[in-house]
Amino acid sequence: MLGVYILKQSLIGSSFSSRWPLSPSTSREDEYMVPIFEHLRARLDVHSGAQKSKKPLFVGISAPQGCGKTTLTEYLQEMFEEDGLSCAVMSLDDFYLTNQDQEALAKAFPTNPMLQYRGNAGSHDLSLIEETMECLASLSTSAAFGAGSDRPECSGHGRFESSMEALSEKTALVPRYNKTAFGGRGDRVKRKEDWTTVKSPVDVVLFEGWMLGFRPIAQADADALDTAKMAQVNAPLFPSPVDMTGFSQVNKLLAGPGYRGLHRRFDSWVVFGLNNVDQVFEWRRDAEKAQGNGLTDEQVRDFVARFMPSYRACLEDMYAHGPDRRDNVSPEDVLHFTVGADRCPVEPIGRDR
Numbered sequence: 001m002l003g004v005y006i007l008k009q010s011l012i013g014s015s016f017s018s019r020w021p022l023s024p025s026t027s028r029e030d031e032y033m034v035p036i037f038e039h040l041r042a043r044l045d046v047h048s049g050a051q052k053s054k055k056p057l058f059v060g061i062s063a064p065q066g067c068g069k070t071t072l073t074e075y076l077q078e079m080f081e082e083d084g085l086s087c088a089v090m091s092l093d094d095f096y097l098t099n100q101d102q103e104a105l106a107k108a109f110p111t112n113p114m115l116q117y118r119g120n121a122g123s124h125d126l127s128l129i130e131e132t133m134e135c136l137a138s139l140s141t142s143a144a145f146g147a148g149s150d151r152p153e154c155s156g157h158g159r160f161e162s163s164m165e166a167l168s169e170k171t172a173l174v175p176r177y178n179k180t181a182f183g184g185r186g187d188r189v190k191r192k193e194d195w196t197t198v199k200s201p202v203d204v205v206l207f208e209g210w211m212l213g214f215r216p217i218a219q220a221d222a223d224a225l226d227t228a229k230m231a232q233v234n235a236p237l238f239p240s241p242v243d244m245t246g247f248s249q250v251n252k253l254l255a256g257p258g259y260r261g262l263h264r265r266f267d268s269w270v271v272f273g274l275n276n277v278d279q280v281f282e283w284r285r286d287a288e289k290a291q292g293n294g295l296t297d298e299q300v301r302d303f304v305a306r307f308m309p310s311y312r313a314c315l316e317d318m319y320a321h322g323p324d325r326r327d328n329v330s331p332e333d334v335l336h337f338t339v340g341a342d343r344c345p346v347e348p349i350g351r352d353r
Contacts, residue, residue: 035349036270037079039335043268044204054141058265061208062323063272065307066283068343069208076206085203086142092209094177095129099187112246114306118186120250121211126258128175133265135172142201170200210307213263213271213323214254214314222251222313231312238277238312247309263324273319273338275346277311280304282341
């Protein structure tokens with residue numbers, strides 16, 4: 001593919017190798033980045049040919065914290081641009097509740113440790129996600145840009161504004177979240193002028209998140225896990241017991257229409273798999289040390305522990321059956337691979353079942 005060849009040439013000697021150190025045997029662009037891009041580029045061709053509305057291809061990227069999903073989306077964006085296509089990037093993290101709403105959630109469930117802080121199901125503004133996705137879906141692709149009817153500008157909150165400026169440039173606003181606000185408890189960036197502006201045309205939307213694609217388990221099973229408190233070791237994926245306190249309510253929130261609706265927005269998926277979930281602790285600890293934030297190993301472990309119940313309950317199902325998705329999103333639309341401690345694929349990248 002010409003675009004891939006141009007991309008690979010442009011990456012040689014660039015900052016790519018400094019941000020993604022090469023593995024001993026092969027470079028990341030050959031083993032990792034280019035196969036993912038080639039898969040998504042092929043899915044885009046199928047998507048563009050199958051639908052007449054010329055909507056962007058929405059890609060869900062499900063990956064645990066620290067495994068490199070943010071860096072991957074940045075480079076995929078560069079790859080699509082090298083191929084003459086426009087790519088927007090979004091993160092589930094930017095749709096956390098405002099600080100005020102998160103505090104209200106914590107007070108509503110004062111004994112639930114999983115809902116005292118942002119991160120788990122229930123701590124996202126699902127209405128804002130839906131409105132933003134709808135807004136992005138209304139933007140033209142490169143193929144349709146300039147050839148169809150004009151649409152008004154989307155304000156980023158799902159409301160359309162009619163204006164002369166909107167007729168000449170269609171845009172959408174994607175919110176941003178400040179994780180350092182309120183002493184690290186975080187808050188949504190209030191000024192929409194500081195949100196991310198996405199302009200038409202948009203061919204691909206990459207949406208990454210640590211729990212994208214998770215299915216709720218049977219509520220009776222969730223209640224039993226919560227009551228038992230500790231989920232036992234299930235090696236090799238879960239080599240350590242997990243405290244499941246609070247998961248029953250989180251499972252109910254995950255089962256709501258908001259997350260199900262979000263998952264059905266995606267036309268294609270990329271799923272990072274793990275062979276040992278405890279690796280998330282190590283990656284987070286390394287990130288804290290690199291950023292100089294000063295958290296001790298115990299504080300890092302406490303931070304990551306609040307996500308472990310959801311991993312424990314949902315990961316195995318997603319690895320076995322693929323992410324929660326629309327019925328017409330086939331196995332060919334899902335790219336699933338496992339990464340090791342070095343964040344490299346442990347075997348050649350292949351498709352999900």
